[in-house]
Amino acid sequence: MAEKDKLRKVGDILLNNAMYIIIAVAVVYITIMRPSFLGLSSIVNIISLTAAKLPIALGIGGCIVLTGTDISAGRVVGLTACISASLLTTAFKVFPNMASAAPLPLVLLLVIGVGALVGFVNGFSVAKFKLHPFIVTLSTQLIVYGIILMYLMRGVNNGQTLSGLTDNYRSFVTGTLFTIRGVAVPKYVLYAVILTVVMWIIWNKTTFGKNMFAVGSNEEAANVSGVNVMRTIIMVFMLAGMMYGITGFLDGARIASANANTGLNYECDAIAACVIGGVSFVGGIGRISGIVVGVLLLQIIFTGLNFLAVDANMLYIIKGLIILIACAIDMRKYLVRK
Secondary structure, X not given: XXXXXXXXXXXXXXXXXXXXXXXXXXXXXXXXXXXXXXXXXHHXXXXXXXXXXXXXXXXXXXXXXXXOOOOOHHHHHHHHHHHHHHHOEOOOXXXXXXXXXXXXXXXXXXXXXXXXXXXXXXXXXXXXXXXXXXXXXXHHHHHHHHHHHHHHOOOOOOOOOEOOEOHHHHHHHHOEEEEEOOEEEEOHHHHHHHHHHHHHHHHHHOHHHHHHHHHHHOHHHHHHOOOOHHHHHHHHHHHXXXXXXXXXXXXXXHXXXXXXXXXXXXXXXXXXXXXXXXXXXXXXXXXXXXXHHHHHHHHHHHHHXXXXXXXXXXXXXXXXXXXXXXXXXXXXXXXXXX
């Protein structure tokens, strides 16, 4: 009997950590096949990609803690990237009457505000009308995409890709923070670290963070205990929208252009990273450190697949499988706890 219990415990450990085990095996295999995968330039590239994708994951993580999600995230990133690129450019196609680029801090505040506005619409609809977050954010995803298409048709742009960004915008985001043996680490890595620290403080050291987890665990109990559920839900979605706005601002300069497809499917990567990192769809469970680990692991596996020259179309299948497996493991943990 004792032997069976030990085997069951070992089996539970293997199943609950199956995703990590699969990724670890994949990394070992990739390293054997392509030793340069663990070279300095590759490691810096993985860290840079992690930093680029981290803000959107930090935002969407709060929505998942509330037992919801936000599939409008990628389109909000696209909209804010287009706004940033249209105002911080040397070729004013969207606003042909502009004589010079807008001040950098003003544009950053503008896109954060745009993200917060979309987040408010999402949060208010979920909290006030008791609509499911999937339906609400599906609606806003379509609305925001329509706004992007209309925005890119303004002036003389005629729907074209926005490029020709100003040097100070590019330098602020992609300039060299420091170098390691000749390999440059971009400035946006520092911004991702700052955002991570800020979000950790918000989640763990503020009343808002405690209320978020309380609402995610049991909305009715949180309401009875005096938590303003409606305000908490709205604030979570607004905070998420602000993170999307920052992601769009960084992405515009990082990619050096913006178009209607910027941000496409970003929410899939963010959701996968959150679930891998232990943010549970059952609600009330999640850690900032877990999200960071999830984003990092996801970028390690995708970079490794690129090293193996895996077909880019196959990556969509792999992403889907990762989300499916991670959610299945998460649900299994929940059922075992029950």
